[in-house]
Amino acid sequence: MPAHMQPNDTASFFFFERTECDLPYYRPPPEGFTLTGWLIVLLATALSFVVLGLAQQQFHSGFAGFIPPLLFVIIPLVAVAAVAGAKAPFALFRSVGLREVGLMVLFFVLNYIVTIVVGSILVSAFHPASNPAGDMVATASGLDRILFFCWSAVQLLGEEIFTILIFLGVMAGLNRVMPRKLALCLAVLVAAIIFGLVHLPTYQGNLIQGVTLVPIRIVLLIPYIITRNIWTSTGAHVLNDWTTFGMAAFAGMQAG
Numbered sequence: 001m002p003a004h005m006q007p008n009d010t011a012s013f014f015f016f017e018r019t020e021c022d023l024p025y026y027r028p029p030p031e032g033f034t035l036t037g038w039l040i041v042l043l044a045t046a047l048s049f050v051v052l053g054l055a056q057q058q059f060h061s062g063f064a065g066f067i068p069p070l071l072f073v074i075i076p077l078v079a080v081a082a083v084a085g086a087k088a089p090f091a092l093f094r095s096v097g098l099r100e101v102g103l104m105v106l107f108f109v110l111n112y113i114v115t116i117v118v119g120s121i122l123v124s125a126f127h128p129a130s131n132p133a134g135d136m137v138a139t140a141s142g143l144d145r146i147l148f149f150c151w152s153a154v155q156l157l158g159e160e161i162f163t164i165l166i167f168l169g170v171m172a173g174l175n176r177v178m179p180r181k182l183a184l185c186l187a188v189l190v191a192a193i194i195f196g197l198v199h200l201p202t203y204q205g206n207l208i209q210g211v212t213l214v215p216i217r218i219v220l221l222i223p224y225i226i227t228r229n230i231w232t233s234t235g236a237h238v239l240n241d242w243t244t245f246g247m248a249a250f251a252g253m254q255a256g
């Protein structure tokens with residue numbers, strides 16, 4: 001148990017959390033960031049999203065397609081390192097074993113079920129906009145299609161860093177004024193809502209589609225909270241999106 005935690009602190013953990021290993025960054029210094037530090041990290045996280053969108057307008061094919069997602073990943077991690085030291089970003093990343101792989105698959109299945117249910121409701125009630133990434137992979141060919149899957153995986157890691165840092169930042173603020181369990185739940189909800197909002201440009205500003213991403217994002221946050229390992233939530237996210245992209249690519253090959 002970390003030195004800064006008292007024995008009765010474990011009562012503030014949910015049953016599925018690792019009580020011997022707390023979430024990083026959110027506790028007050030010296031274990032976590034100051035509020036000023038969090039402001040720097042969250043501003044950098046927002047900047048990384050803006051840079052992603054701008055860079056994708058210039059670099060959207062071939063090996064150059066790696067530039068936008070790499071910037072999306074690097075910018076917030078550099079901010080974390082600047083605030084808390086060069087080793088601080090590694091608190092998000094842990095080793096991957098069979099347990100983590102199993103959770104990746106489990107939450108991929110759960111998330112895909114949620115995606116199908118939410119998608120079915122959306123299609124029956126509204127006129128959803130298509131994801132341009134699906135159209136891109138459907139029309140790509142050969143090396144470009146393979147590269148699309150590769151750089152999309154990097155971007156999905158960036159989405160996990162983006163969402164998890166927002167989650168931890170909101171929790172850092174709320175944990176100072178309310179019980180940890182409530183702070184965690186509200187932070188998950190806020191991070192999921194922001195995740196939905198930043199995807200509005202992807203769906204031509206369709207607010208309903210943005211709202212439907214909220215439960216999907218909540219499901220994808222849970223494996224991180226369980227394991228404290230961003231690779232677990234990233235793995236589930238990659239499996240989910242690659243399945244969708246794979247079906248689009250297969251449809252494109254069949255049409256071709």
